[in-house]
Amino acid sequence: MKEITNPAAVEQAIIEGGLSALFPEALRSKLVLCRFDVRENICNQGETPTQLYILIKGKMKCYTTSEQGNTLILSFLTPPEVIGDIEFIQGIPIMNTVEAVTPLEMIRVSYQAMHQFGMNHPPLLQFLLKIIGEKFQRKSSSLSFNLLHTAEARLAWYLLSNGFDEVDGEEAGMQVSSLKDTANLIGTSYRHVNRVLRRFIEDGLVKREKGMLTILDKERLRFIANEDSAD
């Protein structure tokens, strides 16, 4: 991780991230611009947090590990996003590990500075409310979706929501390379993802070529993602 304290650079990043109104004057000087390389961890589950990070550029993935060592990818995150906000509010250890998927650019503020200069600044509080509210919403729909749908439906949903905007050039292609991540993301085993995927292929819903998945029947996939359920 590289820290950049140069005020001009920080200011530039803040403007870029559309965060200009958030910080009261007293906080400005406390901000640090941080750059993370791919695969670098921003924070690790279980640690005691001291800094708040606001994502300005890049993409990261957030996952949790159970005592038994099972990994569960919670989500991929893109700006605007904040890391360490819940922990800051609740005064608890880091809940998830967050890792850079692409190079990142983030604004960092210490909890100390936040407490001292941030907690009486409505725009900042409102921003945090908005962010945490979004996190809650995502978590909430994720919970009901996972509890109410089979792995098949979850995979269909995943293919639909992630298969497209992942690849820059091609419309309907996606790397298979991440099947293990996919399994963790939808909360099932790698084996099962393969099994279901095979069924999709046999049914002509998707195509698998040279480690690349292509969606053939968006409609039917959508149907599976919605209709399938468990009671």
Place this chain on the structure above:
Amino acid sequence: MKEITNPAAVEQAIIEGGLSALFPEALRSKLVLCRFDVRENICNQGETPTQLYILIKGKMKCYTTSEQGNTLILSFLTPPEVIGDIEFIQGIPIMNTVEAVTPLEMIRVSYQAMHQFGMNHPPLLQFLLKIIGEKFQRKSSSLSFNLLHTAEARLAWYLLSNGFDEVDGEEAGMQVSSLKDTANLIGTSYRHVNRVLRRFIEDGLVKREKGMLTILDKERLRFIANEDSAD
């Protein structure tokens, strides 16, 4: 639902709920004390919300219904708790239906009043942050727990966490009457709850008498709740 606008009564309730610092002067006159009867709904999934409710006394249950009609109980809620906060922040329809389990006492504020007089009042914003943060935490652990553990572990967990403090008098007793609720709460079918419960009984973990469950082996239950996992 009964509305009480009498300022003294409202003030009394606010003090009782420990919410004195939350409301700026301008908001005080907008507050209404509401009493709900058992089984009354505070809000219904899908509706457009206009009011924020703060629970002061009583217990309610919060559940969601999927398009396919499956019900999933998300949690039982006790003070301090807020209803409609996420919806207020995000400007979205009501996410869950909330129903009174016991008679309730709540403070009501309109979204309009909140926008006008509440959003620049740091104590209120901080309170909301705290509440939403807690909701997120609960939702979060609920998600990983559900995704990472079998129904057996979830039932064991439920018995441990709800079987005790529910009944006022007896230590280890709990009404079976709510087995359907239990099933919805841990995201499985009523049939399966019965099946697993039977296993527990055969193994001498719990006892079932006249519609009353008694926990016999807290230790082993705890073991099941923690150890069991899925990858």
Place this chain on the structure above:
DNA sequence: AGGATTTGAGGACATATGTCCTTTCTTCCG
């Protein structure tokens, strides 16, 4: 290139869980 090593896919089997239906047990009414 050729074997060694790693990674991905699929087979076989066991368990978990859902669904539908039957059996019990309660409750209630005449």
Place this chain on the structure above:
DNA sequence: CGGAAGAAAGGACATATGTCCTCAAATCCT
């Protein structure tokens, strides 16, 4: 009290999913 109606529990079967292993494909090292 006896049977009707409703709620709770359990049986049977099908499907979903996890686990362990084997086989195939890609990668690497010399």
